[in-house]
Amino acid sequence: MRAVGIILAGGNNRRMQALTSKRAVAAMPIASSYRAIDFALSNMTNSHVQRVAVLTQYNARSLDEHLNSAKWWDFGRKQGGLYIFTPTITAENGYWYRGTADAIYQNLDFLKRCHEPYVIITSGDAVYKLDYNKVLEYHIAKKADITVVVKELEDGDDPTRFGTVRMNESARIQEFEEKPMVASSRTISTGIYVLRRRQLIDLVEHCAEEEHYDFVTDILIRYKNLKKIYGYKLSGYWNNISRIDTYYQTNMDFLRPEVRNYFFRELPAVYSKVGDLPPAKYNPGAAVKNCLIGSGSIINGTVEDSVLFKKVFVGNNCVIKNSIILNDVYLGDHTYIENCIVESRGTIRANTRHVGEGEIKVVVEKNERYLI
Structure with a gap:
């Protein structure tokens, strides 16, 4: 795979109430045996991404414990591997992560030492399956600067919880609104992005110079008319667990045979850390x-x-x-x-x-x- 992976798993989410008072959202249990971050990590390894960085911050203890061995996701290797990055006090910087772009900026040395030409950025709080190779091929074919994986919401779902996008006939994103009061589109960003590594470094460094810290607001929305930003439509199951009701519904969805079979019986598989426990x-x-x-x-x-x-x-x-x-x-x-x-x-x-x-x-x- 010609890409390095970055999983953003450091945010504080008060909408989960007491459930995230002592754990990160990415560490939330899913489907009786998994954690939310398992799905992003499994997608990475199934797409043959060999080098993955997880950026943690808020209530990271249980998440760090879950990730204490890379072997469960097949990242225990000589080339590449799984890297866990937390905010680090240095002579030049004494801040926590102030946003998603700032989290990448504070770990920019990792990207500069990599040799892969592309970067896949995703969050750790969504449940889905995706072959990132297909997104990368689409990104190259479109000659895009940035590719955003998008999803068409079903009737009844609230698009104002997400960033909404409007695309033209060639799938180029023309409008991007982050959590609008009134949504003019039912196509939402899933928080999965592909772009060139060198370009990401330049964009993040430019944000830092101007004291801008958010990847969506300060890069995607700000550059939507300056950069060629395209949308890649995700057709399979995808759900974000950022609220109590969506976390509950995601787990309840696994009681449906079609969802259960999609994740657990159809390849590629979803992997997780395995404990030494007897059967129920x-x-x-x-x-x-x-x-x-x-x-x-x-x-x-x-x-x-x-x-x-x-x-x-x-x-x-x-x-x-x-x-x-x-x-x-x-x-x-x-x-x-x-x-x-x-x-x-x-x-x-x-x-x-x-x-x-x-x-x-x-x-x-x-x-x-x-x-x-």
């Missing part, structure tokens, strides 16, 4: 219907249309419906959970009832254990 155990009296159950879990009660992550204990006569139970949660006997997300490392006392009415309820017990 279903004791006499357990009733499970249309669920994903993580390894190390023990089920005694009734679980329907839910996603349970690793090491979850469901007590006797418990009922769980349409809910997400994160890692290492203990549910006491006679507990009722519906339309909820239960934070990890928590103990839900016996005879407790939590029901989300009208919106998804995030359950965080005061006796929670330290989060991962």
